[in-house]
Amino acid sequence: MKASKNKISLFQISERPLSEYTSVKISGADVDKPLKDFARDFNSYLDRYNESSGRQNIIAAFGYFLASAAALFSMFLELRH
Numbered sequence: 319m320k321a322s323k324n325k326i327s328l329f330q331i332s333e334r335p336l337s338e339y340t341s342v343k344i345s346g347a348d349v350d351k352p353l354k355d356f357a358r359d360f361n362s363y364l365d366r367y368n369e370s371s372g373r374q375n376i377i378a379a380f381g382y383f384l385a386s387a388a389a390l391f392s393m394f395l396e397l398r399h
Contacts, residue, residue, distance in 0.1 A: 323372065325368040328364055328365075329357050329360050330357075331350075331357050337350075
């Protein structure tokens with residue numbers, strides 16, 4: 319169950335020095351836009367991955383608990399004979 323709470327950290331864009339005072343454009347396009355778009359899309363992917371991974375870990379834990387209960391029940395039935 320503890321593994322279901324582990325998450326991959328989101329992607330952080332490092333700020334360029336003095337970026338609040340200047341902007342860099344090439345042919346009128348903001349140079350930082352592709353990186354910002356990538357970060358948004360990649361972080362969206364990481365959120366979905368973290369959610370799916372956590373759900374899979376919880377389902378696996380319940381499966382192991384169920385298998386343990388079945389093994390103990392089987393042992394109990396075998397010892398009764």
